[in-house]
Amino acid sequence: MNGRDGGAVDGFLLAYEGFDSEAEGLREALTSTGNGYLCTRGAAEWEGADDVHYPGTYAHGGYNRETTMIGGLPVLNEDLVNLPNWLVLKLRIEGEDAITLEDVELLDYRHEYDIRNATVLRHLRFRDRGGRETTLTSRRFVSMADQHHAGIEWTLVPENWSGHVEVISALDARVSNAGVARYQRLEGRHLNPISPRTFGPEVIALKAETRQSNLYISQATRTRVFRGGESLPAGRTLDQMEDYIQQVLAFDVRQGEATRVEKLVAFYTSRDPAVSDTLMRAARSAARHSDFSAAFDRHSAAWEELWRTCDGRVSGNEQVQLLLRLHTAHLLQVCSPYTADLDAGMPARGLNGEAYRGHVFWDEMYAFPFLNVRLPEVARGLLMYRYRRIGEARAAAREAGFRGAMFPWQSGSEGIEETQRVHLNPLSGRWEPDLSHNQRHVNAAIFFNIWNYFQATHDHAFLENYGAEMMLDIARFWASIAHFNPARERYEIHGVMGPDEFHEKYPGAQQGGLANNAYTNVMVAWLCDIAAKLPSLLSASSAEGLRARLSISGDELALWQDMSRRMFVPIHENGIISQFEGWVDLEELDWDVYRAKYDSIQRLDRILRAEGDDPDRYKIAKQADTVMLFYLFSDEELREIFERLGYGYRPDTAARNVEYYDQRTSHGSTLSFVTYAGVLAAIDPESSWDRFLVALGSDVDDIQGGTTKEGIHLGVMAGTLDLVQRHYAGAQIRDSVLYFDPRLPSGLGGLSFRVQFREAPILVTLNSDLLTLEVQPEGASHEIRAGIPGDVRELCPGDRAVFELSQDRA
Template identity: 70%
Template structure:
């Protein structure tokens, strides 16, 4: 099938880090970078494996002061397979003549493949084909297969098969000064002649991690070969050396089947015993691969976006879907984890969970809602920590952290390194309290897509009420304006942390934040009306929620202050209109890339807080998250004007002042421009699609893919272009398809019922599957609402501008 292969021909050392990130393999439990098995971490290669929830804290002394950081830990390297020919040194790419080299991510089967033909220093020509997967069927398992063919020689080879616990976290250059050692050795062990195992422990979080590996060799007929085995071990490293003969032109196959367990896995007593026993019992490579590909096929049936009209777009969408699988699969639903903003294949942002989940959940809600539910439970289990954080700040309710890790504490560092200037600078991003509003939004939209009243009643409503309570305690009533105000926060923009020259961080009345608060204060009361009276009484009693608080929320939903410019533009925050305009042309002429204008300005001794410049214009986020009808209702309730041209005027204004320093910004602008400027929308969509695979930010993708961007492009197709939206229990379609997507097919799930959506030749066809627990659903197209029962299909005719005319 088209669009299922990311292939690199030739070895490119400077680009290897990017390739390793993009060709990672994972299963929603753990993920391994696409590094070659025979290479060590050396500045070019960075083999690394990460597992959900595998955090550890360490302290670094900087300038005489302790700096504490929590990191997603690089776990023992299970990849190690090294080839030695006739007693020589282990083969490395840098030390041989590469005749042919191909490195591929088979997206369809979530498998990394390498094929190399090389000539060594003695003139021997050898072909090596490597295939590797992390099993989507068997959560704790992975496998590597080598096929080795000597072309012009016969002789003796040795293969080193090892588990290496000597690894550290050093995959991000700007973190090099911080402590990167997170593992302490526990024990190596063997389980019979074929199986080695290794156990380590994280130094602070006391997480035991064990890996087991069974390595065997087969001839070209599939029969096992008797090999000489020797063992070497240290406290944090264990290896077997397998010696055997190979013959000219005759392929020999080697397989290394690996298992992973940690002390938080269910049904696990001793992780080392579990890993070794499981490796000894595990199936051979062929059978294990078949199970894996069958499980992956099932995921593709539910999640594929079929775009026949554009091969490049098709490929990139499938690459993004494949990476979503690696971080969020059905296995994730059994874990206590959030979505790391940079996935599970790099160490950027130290593996922390941000608001980026706002861009991830919409795709999952319609395909793997059980995964969204589990990811939201990560937030619920940390509600107590969020409540404690609010209390310690003199506030009420729940104050979730901007960066979250293992236990829900605020993990945001108070200083960060500017790579342009080389200086450590204050980091005030912990003031981005809008993460609370994002969590509220995520809970509500999960409920809209699933109708999961049990989750809402047992968990979701409690979080939503405590988030509303937090904002009510943070808001101040200004009697002169007769409005509620919120001070001391940062919006999603991030270039504006404070006012120019101010000593204290934070801004007054960030428009995005205040509008979100007005919306959630109204909705929090609606949520109560959806619950049984007994549950409402229990919740109110448990939280001590009084009528006066509900009345304040109601008042805030009508009287939050929103700043405007004199010309009617929504001001990003109070005082924004008084900032200086930036000379964009001068900076574009001076620098090849101005996306990170904050770093550029600070490196020049200037301050981005002085200018009307945004990393991502947070006012525009309002038009991305809410439909025109929803926003008009919010502004009408607040008593502010909202005209037909409000959205377009604001989008154009802020677009001219945004550097798109976050690739999420391209997703946002593509979404909001779909209705007003389809050509520009498509251009932004393409930039977002290409941003990771082409590493448009110059070196960031090798530190971990951007989950929000990859998921956000998928959501753009279903929401921005296909126009899906839920209102009053009805799934509406209002398509704004660019011509490149005029033929589009995808499956989705609405409130437990599978639905097939197809755009083709000016028609929209909706088909309801008659399987499982499918039940009737209501869909809206134009002004008409239909009930579709299992087995039903209905087709609608679209006009040339994608407006709906009538159904067939």
């Protein structure tokens, strides 16, 4: 992988020289093209799915549920469905077999990804078995200007020959979910074909239906040929089956002359508004499509508008700049302005692979800080995805014997718990119980996201109509799962897991869950304090209506306030916060033995179980758990929480805990590198920078050994953007003030980015000495309060404020 300048797109080009079959899956994932509604892997159009290539296409929210028999037991899973392959373009020369990479001699090959407009390009020169040398350039996009459109452009130049060619343009529903090796035993068929159709001489179309969720998907394509700007007449023949349709375009090419093929495609599903018949709608749309050039120009203009809002400029490291932009582009491919109206969450692995089955976890927690201050309507849409599923969350709480709303650890179409009950350990080949649904801290994450969205936007309408209801029902859930221990005179929470998935239960225990996970209990103490005060933030009529609708009494508000002061937090020697009660009694692991024995020990849980051991026995962590507290909250905020709880919080509490857990964490989740980089920014800047670089390169370098090709880690990508904003620039909102407390590492010379704080657009510029805030004249007309600790100013549209930074801060 290398980034190089590309004319007008400096710092926006990811490029791969030469074809590498082992790396192709990774490259396909990293060069996906999407618009928040639809996303397609960066697979070559002329290759089908095999051990090297995997041309997957996914629609946001397009799920289907299927059952697999494993060991005589039915296992039900819901998957993000791999949709019909619209990419298919194949070249036949002089009636011979269609060209594939393995059948020709590659003279030159380059695979590029233009980050500026999420466009995948391939340049190849090849010599076929007849000695003919040909140049083929492919350019492809999924439109950010029209969510239903995509396009492919081929430019074909015969170098040492003239003759007759055929181009096959097809839509292929003979696909399944087969992109994750460890899911191979699980049912992957999700589509039933409905019908192929033709509409006039140029448009072919295909309709399919998901087998259980009854989602209709239709695609239509119009393919044309051009030479020298003029349409080139081509003979057309048609082949169609129930689940496949193709048109073969035949024409002559001349040595040294370029011929262009344009394939423009339209997509519709039955989830779309204003659609009666998806097939007819797609066909009309494809027939009306402008040419490739005009469509691409509109697409590029839409991306340019997004970059004006979302680009962050860093100085001092070109590779860091490139990868931050790559991460921004991938986040926008999943969470674009189109997403706001889709009723869809943020899949942890994006929309370009099938890992985690396309489910929504807590990873969105790492994306909200970026979206809240750039695309608040998208953040609001993601929160509405949760609100629309509050009925299932309430039902889940009732069925478990609790009150309020208990949102699932893994969420899909309906908001029921989608976490698998068994998972395959690839090291041992055994199916093992999966208890991760006990990670109830996802409920605290949703509360955290709602509150911070409101802090950034002051969207009172959302808070009063939707957000407050979710927050209060989440607080009610925590109050019902907690119990009061009179011996301690404190509230406790049992039977849950923290973010560290190595610990699902106590050693030898039959039941899953742990007692008093510190991260969970502190989050509950924090949210209960806000929930108790929440009605006072609403209008009188809204507060009265909400309390009546949810039957919230004064006693319940008082209980939450009491919990905010008396949650139990296990703390052992030297001010170390125990990850959970009983952690201190676990055995220490001899890390050196395992480092010497295995190339990677990130997934120590799989290693230990494959050896017949149990990770629950040891003081080990997969990822940041207790340390998450220092990532989410400032030192000042944590001190307030701990002092309200009656616990001491020393100046070195963060440093001591980070050092302690860093020595016992395998960082088996790349989110852990983001978290540690964030908390170390103010403690050990050089170590922070090292972790940041690992997180930044974790997908492009595929540091987990083959997982990225199954889908990018969107939480990590968003987390690197959050880290730069909240920890290096030090941006946070507290008491209606936008604060900056910069901690620039030596690897960065400066930062520049735009944020929107309560409708006021602000240009932020930061270097080692100065912070400059420029409130743009457009946008909100009201003043805002912003600054650094000890120097907060009132700023109006058009104001420019410069803050001098002390050396110990920047």
